[in-house]
Amino acid sequence: MSYNDPYRPSGFGFLPIVTKNILIINVLFFLLTLVLQQTQHIDLTKYLGLHYFSAPDFRPHQFITYLFMHGGISHILFNMLGVYIFGQVLEQVWGPKRFLIFYILTGLGAALAQYGIIHFSIGSFVDQLEAVQNNLTLDTFVSLVNSDEFQMKLYQTDGDFGYMQNFNQIAKDNPSRALSLASQYLIDFKNSFLNSNVIIGASGSLFGLLGAFGMLFPNRLLYLYFFIPVKAKWLVIGYGALELFSGITNRAGDNVAHFAHLGGLFVGLILVLIWRRDRANFY
Template structure:
């Protein structure tokens, strides 16, 4: 029986394997250590922040559905992008877009903190009582979340992959769940970005998705391909 990894390019294959290992380890070791406290990403001025989290957060996921959709997108769109960019450049692309996702998300978070506290941090953020000095219970809860809620998942880098795919294969038709007709890749990705932007600006109650991280991955992916001047293969027909 042929291995399911046999036809995967090396970077996509190893990213998939590493993500699965981290996901299994998170739950297997849950009674011993909460890996999310050390490997998910926190606000840079949070007492819980560690430099390596800028990379390791991409391999942490909040649940089975989270990792399922991210890995499905990775193996669906990553191989063509890796084939076009080459493995070394695709590796760089993946991690730069993931870091870009963190950067944009934390910039937005810093702006939100400043709007409440008048500064980019607060005195003694490690003390829960510190959050109750800023006007209201709502402000206290928001500040507590900014400093203590982690960012995790490969979604930022995945959005980078989606943008790269749409830029290189814009007219490739795709089937989207619940939509009975094929849609060109460029329109699918534009639609996704519009939804993320609307959701991020709207900040709807109960929404815990890091929409600006997705937008950061997409933005950095767009910029990278423009800087690298990557063109789609001449032998590809849409």
């Protein structure tokens, strides 16, 4: 077969072991998330999604488990279709061990890239919040919570702050109690806000697979949206440029972790370049 021929993935029964198990585990995690949410009101994302490192809900295992969590049917279908298409080829080229290492490392690269974006976007606000906590007065508290930035961040959280309903009246009648309430509120708000930054999905690893496929088989034809033939190298460049543009413009309501995708793509390209240097063991 020529590398210019269209690429056609094999059936599920012929998938190599790691690719097949990645697909199975993702589907099982997705179904378990739905079942627990509907029957037990347990949000599995709270425990297995990747939280920001300073969030109360952060656990080290989330660097791995977040790769198997997805936010909806379209999310998991797109990612698993990509793993199905590219994973089987790359696993056959590298073998199961190297393929699994690649999949995990690109996922970690994606997570760290998104961590950097989260830190950049919330770091100054968290510093401001902690400064008010360390020198708390009713005036500094009221000034903070009435600011536009605080109100915008409050909208992103799902904390229960009902105990603050009568705060203004309490501040008039009992300033010391109001100060105590303000202190507790800032603690609860900060925890809720930090916990709201959660990364889920295999997209980072998928972009790593896409990048590797484009480097190894640059002229192999792929069908964009199933009917537009595009060479793999142009698909990689196009998707990379689109993700960079989307990440920089940061449109309102866009909850896609574009820089996680770019992080996975970058790590994937670097790994292929490193492994190519050792050609005796590359294939």
